[in-house]
Amino acid sequence: MMSRKAAHRSMLATSQRDAPARRRSRTAVKVVIARALLIIAVLAIWQGVVSAGLVDPFWISSPVLVAKEFWTQAVSGTLLSDIGITVFEALVAFVISSILGIASGLLLARSPFWDMVFAPLIVVLNSMPRVAIAPLIILWFGIGLAAKVITAFTLVYFILLVNTLSGAKNVDNDIRTIALLMGASRRDMLFKVTLPSALPWIFAGLNLGLTYSLLGVIVAEILSSNQGLGFVIAHNAGSFNTAGVFAGLIALSLVAWLFAIVMRTIESRLLSWKPSTTSA
Incomplete structure (x- = not known):
C-alpha cells in the first residue's frame, strides 16, 4: 500500500x-x-x-503577382545568386566588425584613461548618418565588395564596441575582488572574469549587428551595384515592377529571419545559464 x-x-x-x-x-x-x-x-x-x-495593382501589386514574380526569379536562378552575394557580403562585414568591435571594447575597458579619451569621438562617429556617408564610401572604394563591407562596418562596429564596453564595465565587483584575492593575473581577469560576464551584452550586440550588417550591405547595393538583393530592389523599382520590388523585400526578410534564428540558436547554446528574454 x-x-x-x-x-x-x-x-x-x-x-x-x-x-x-x-x-x-x-x-x-x-x-x-x-x-x-x-x-x-x-x-x-x-x-x-x-x-x-x-x-491599382501598379502601386501595391498583389500577393498573387508577387508570388509569381518570386517564383519566376527563383526558378531562373538569378534571385538565389543575388541572395548568395548579399549574404556573403553581410557575413564578411559582420565577422570583421564583430572581431574588431569586441576587441576594441575589451581594450578600452582595461584602460579607463583611453576610454575617457575616445568616448567623445565614439559618440560623434556613432551619431553620423551612415546613409549620408555611403555615397562617399562608394566614391572612394567603387562598387565592389569593399564598399559594401565598409558601409556595413560603419554600422556594426560601434554596436559591438559600445555593447562590449558596457558589459565589461558592469562586471560584478564581488566576482572581481574574489578573482584578485585568488591571485588572478590580468590575462585571467580578461578571459575568465570580464569576457564571460560581458557575454550577454556581447550577444545582444551580435544579434543587432547581424541585422545591421545586412542593412548596410543593402544600402550600398541600392545606391550603386549590379548584383545582390539591393540591386534587385533598386532595379525593379526603376523599371516600375512593383511585384519585383516586393519579391526582393520578401527574400531580404527571409534572409534576416534566418540570420536571427541562427544567432539565437548559438546564443542559447553558449548562454544556456541565462534566462532568455527574447522570442525568435
Whole structure:
C-alpha cells in the first residue's frame, strides 16, 4: 500500500515538474498559429483590396503577382545568386566588425584613461548618418565588395564596441575582488572574469549587428551595384515592377529571419545559464 502511495507521489511530482514545460509548449503553438493567422489575414486583405479594384495593382501589386514574380526569379536562378552575394557580403562585414568591435571594447575597458579619451569621438562617429556617408564610401572604394563591407562596418562596429564596453564595465565587483584575492593575473581577469560576464551584452550586440550588417550591405547595393538583393530592389523599382520590388523585400526578410534564428540558436547554446528574454 505504501509503495502505491509513493509511486503516486512520484508521478504527481513528475507531473508538477513537467507542467511548466507543457505550458511553454502550448504557448509556443498558440504563438505560431496566431502569427500564421495574422499573415494570412494581411495577405487576404491585400489581395481583396486589389481584386475589388479599390487600388491599382501598379502601386501595391498583389500577393498573387508577387508570388509569381518570386517564383519566376527563383526558378531562373538569378534571385538565389543575388541572395548568395548579399549574404556573403553581410557575413564578411559582420565577422570583421564583430572581431574588431569586441576587441576594441575589451581594450578600452582595461584602460579607463583611453576610454575617457575616445568616448567623445565614439559618440560623434556613432551619431553620423551612415546613409549620408555611403555615397562617399562608394566614391572612394567603387562598387565592389569593399564598399559594401565598409558601409556595413560603419554600422556594426560601434554596436559591438559600445555593447562590449558596457558589459565589461558592469562586471560584478564581488566576482572581481574574489578573482584578485585568488591571485588572478590580468590575462585571467580578461578571459575568465570580464569576457564571460560581458557575454550577454556581447550577444545582444551580435544579434543587432547581424541585422545591421545586412542593412548596410543593402544600402550600398541600392545606391550603386549590379548584383545582390539591393540591386534587385533598386532595379525593379526603376523599371516600375512593383511585384519585383516586393519579391526582393520578401527574400531580404527571409534572409534576416534566418540570420536571427541562427544567432539565437548559438546564443542559447553558449548562454544556456541565462534566462532568455527574447522570442525568435
